[in-house]
Amino acid sequence: MAHPTVLRGLVTRYEALSAADSAAASPSVLRQREDVAYTLCVSTGTRDVRDALRVARRVLESADGKDAPVAPVASAAR
Template sequence: MLMAHPAVLDNLVEEYATLVALHAEEGGPEVRARMDELARTLCTATGTADIDTALVAARHRLPGARPEDDSLLAA
């Protein structure tokens, strides 16, 4: 399986987390479409089938991640 570069994963996770924090899923169709696109990209990049699993998998591939830590990495 191809692996996304950690910098790419970091950007995807950060953008998705920002949109979730802003409750963008309640926004217009363009914003919801972007969230769907980010979710699909993260799932593809991590080889997972749902966004929650993709976020955990992506975070574990980021520099400084610990195997037991599935929380967001400190900025």
């Protein structure tokens, strides 16, 4: 399973690419949406983008606040 930060980026990107009307979308946008959908499926272990989005959102809900950046550990002075 991908890290929640990665999943959040993929979901956001997929939603942005899907917001464009498919009939008016350029072939490049459609290809990018297909690529992101594929990556979402691989990242969530699913075969359908609707399932991938459902799994990703569930992971994001359970990880809410847990994927905050970790502060670097200061090394001990010698």
